[in-house]
Amino acid sequence: MSVQSYLFFEGRADEAIAFYGKALDAEVLMRMTYGDGPGGQCPDGSTPPADKVMHASLHIGGTEVGLSDGMCSGKPEFKGFSLTLVCADDAEAKRRFDALADGGQVNVPLGESFFATSFGMLTDRFGVDWMVMVPKAPAG
Incomplete structure (x- = not known):
């Protein structure tokens, strides 16, 4: 499934x-x-x-x-969810983040967090919310 x-x-x-x-x-x-x-x-x-x-x-x-295209109303609405793009490394995360942000809006700039070497949030030009990240390796 x-x-x-x-x-x-x-x-x-x-x-x-x-x-x-x-x-x-x-x-x-x-x-x-x-x-x-x-x-x-x-x-x-x-x-x-x-x-x-x-x-x-x-x-x-x-x-x-x-x-x-749905019913072609011209007004797409994407609410209540984000798509998460998990990248292989920080360079890919930056490249993808910048590409998705083109014509959109950065909500959380891409940077390191306690759970990821790269994490950022944006809304692309169509109104789709994205989280882009490279998770940190689990502590072992």
């Missing part, structure tokens, strides 16, 4: 796919538009623009993240 994140970008999914491809080396596993579906309709019977993303899947590191 696994739990995967699924994000609704409300009309900005292709922009998000390109951004995460650059910032996180995300690989597109699949991308389907509403026009690819039967009759171009959603399960609820609505018909969003045919070129918008009904479903896409990105491979980021060892994780799969699903995403969609």
Whole structure:
């Protein structure tokens, strides 16, 4: 069993796919538009623009993240959660943190903490909250 994140970008999914491809080396596993579906309709019977993303899947590191344009309202809302990016080393953490912060907002600058050699929090340009970290090795 696994739990995967699924994000609704409300009309900005292709922009998000390109951004995460650059910032996180995300690989597109699949991308389907509403026009690819039967009759171009959603399960609820609505018909969003045919070129918008009904479903896409990105491979980021060892994780799969699903995403969609949703109902294309133009107003994505991501509340009550953060995605955590665990990096191999401090240099990677800085590179990924800076890339994700481009066009977004840094909430906690990247730096050392009692539990990580690097830890920082940001909200990216789409409103998705991220925690970027390199955990400290457990005391042994």
